[in-house]
Amino acid sequence: MSAAQGVFLGAFTVVVLAVVGFAAVVLVSARRIDGGGFVGVALRRMARSRRERAEAARWAFYAHRISGFGIFAFLCLHVVDVSLYAVSPSLYDDVHALYGTAPMRVFECALLVAICFHTLNGLRLLAVDVADLGLTASLRLLGGVASLTVVAAVAGSAVILGPVT
Amino acid sequence: MSGRTLAYLVVRLTGLLLAVLVTGHFAVTHIVHDVSTTDASFVAHRWSSVLWVVWDGLLLACALVHGASGVWVAVDDYVDVRRRRPWRSVLVAVTTLLFALGAVVLVVSAARSAG
Amino acid sequence: MMVLDLLLAIQREHDACIGFRFSCRVAMCGTCTLRLDGRSVLACQTPVPQDRDTVRLDPVAGLPVLRDLVVDTAPFWREWAKVTPYLVPHDGLTEPAVVTPDSDERRLIDASLDCIGCAACYSSCAVAAGSRDFVGPAALNRAMVLVADSRDAAAEQRLAVADGAGGVDRCHYVYGCSAVCPKGLDPAAAIRYLRKSRLKS
Numbered sequence: 001m002s003a004a005q006g007v008f009l010g011a012f013t014v015v016v017l018a019v020v021g022f023a024a025v026v027l028v029s030a031r032r033i034d035g036g037g038f039v040g041v042a043l044r045r046m047a048r049s050r051r052e053r054a055e056a057a058r059w060a061f062y063a064h065r066i067s068g069f070g071i072f073a074f075l076c077l078h079v080v081d082v083s084l085y086a087v088s089p090s091l092y093d094d095v096h097a098l099y100g101t102a103p104m105r106v107f108e109c110a111l112l113v114a115i116c117f118h119t120l121n122g123l124r125l126l127a128v129d130v131a132d133l134g135l136t137a138s139l140r141l142l143g144g145v146a147s148l149t150v151v152a153a154v155a156g157s158a159v160i161l162g163p164v165t
Numbered sequence: 166m167s168g169r170t171l172a173y174l175v176v177r178l179t180g181l182l183l184a185v186l187v188t189g190h191f192a193v194t195h196i197v198h199d200v201s202t203t204d205a206s207f208v209a210h211r212w213s214s215v216l217w218v219v220w221d222g223l224l225l226a227c228a229l230v231h232g233a234s235g236v237w238v239a240v241d242d243y244v245d246v247r248r249r250r251p252w253r254s255v256l257v258a259v260t261t262l263l264f265a266l267g268a269v270v271l272v273v274s275a276a277r278s279a280g
Numbered sequence: 281m282m283v284l285d286l287l288l289a290i291q292r293e294h295d296a297c298i299g300f301r302f303s304c305r306v307a308m309c310g311t312c313t314l315r316l317d318g319r320s321v322l323a324c325q326t327p328v329p330q331d332r333d334t335v336r337l338d339p340v341a342g343l344p345v346l347r348d349l350v351v352d353t354a355p356f357w358r359e360w361a362k363v364t365p366y367l368v369p370h371d372g373l374t375e376p377a378v379v380t381p382d383s384d385e386r387r388l389i390d391a392s393l394d395c396i397g398c399a400a401c402y403s404s405c406a407v408a409a410g411s412r413d414f415v416g417p418a419a420l421n422r423a424m425v426l427v428a429d430s431r432d433a434a435a436e437q438r439l440a441v442a443d444g445a446g447g448v449d450r451c452h453y454v455y456g457c458s459a460v461c462p463k464g465l466d467p468a469a470a471i472r473y474l475r476k477s478r479l480k481s
Contacts, residue, residue, distance in 0.1 A: 029243060054458075054459030055459075057453065057456075057459075061454045065452075069236065071232065072235065076259065076263060079263045082267075083266050083267065085205060086270040093204050093205050096203065099203070100200055115191060119183070126177055129472060132469070132472055134468070135468065160196075170443060170479065173449060238452075242407055
């Protein structure tokens, strides 16, 4: 492993730790202060009446925030590693070789899930404001968002992980 | 129009643009081409086309503005009002630096590819 | 058996010191709000769940706890006051205002008028409980009720609050408020209305 790759992996670890830390902040504050974050109860509620299923919108908010931060944190690293191209193409190639490795491909699948969910949910929130959608309509859309995310994530992951499986 | 209303519109607008820009970017770099083929020669080829230079430039700007706005809002939610300023300053500084870096690299590389 | 009955039974038979608030017992006063298994409800109108052995009762989220299930509601009312929550009539009117029952204005306002100030929405909002500078769904619902009223002259002040640091931009579409309102109000719709209104002004 070259020095540049070592630096990249170090920075990447920092990014992952930052995202995990942020997720912890979101979920701990959820449990402590906002009446949310009770997983077992939430799962039980999803099976019941329409009003109870509103819990899904709360979890969508947590997921939207965590995925958004995750993408942004990775973006900070990504802008720098692509910028290496202007320093020297061989340096860029050296670091970029890591992106093709199996562990990084797994990360790329996680990134894909984050991107799909954040984009689709973001479009859903835009629809809420533009079309003045209430609780029921927005929950129906959320169902669509979740399904599409799963489909896109599975399909995309199959393509990304194909070369190493 | 207040700053906050402007920020609201900017987040939605950049979000809409990013839905297209990011999907395209990820599709090209991971799905259409396998990620292991996105080496320096791939970048050189890509940035010799005006379309991709503009696409990537717009992607850089929108992603940084949209992401920074999101983190700004998260800071507002988790940090007490009296302690927000240092967080906001760091956020703005990092975002500006990254944009400057990315823009310079893009312009320089595009010029090299063209020349 | 309602949760309030349960609390009174606990107080009678197990722990005479347990602290909780209630008043009217008929979901009109907004005093007995608490969280049942994480969900903000009025104790007097919520049946105790029959499908499990234990339930979890918490005080309302986002307000300072005084004792057991009793909270200090002052921060909630402080936010409420920020939106000038009363009608400010126009000066110099010579004729009485006419608002017909079937007008759009009446239909919009009627749906949101019956707020009892129970803070269930505030407690269910993922944001109001956090940094304490979001005015909250109840206050914004109130603001909408008055902004939409043609007799009112203080719309600008209220829209300024809605557009301000603690206003509609702090709402993150969690819908906890509308899902939980014991009177069937829709603060989320009120917030959407205010978002549209500030774009027009």
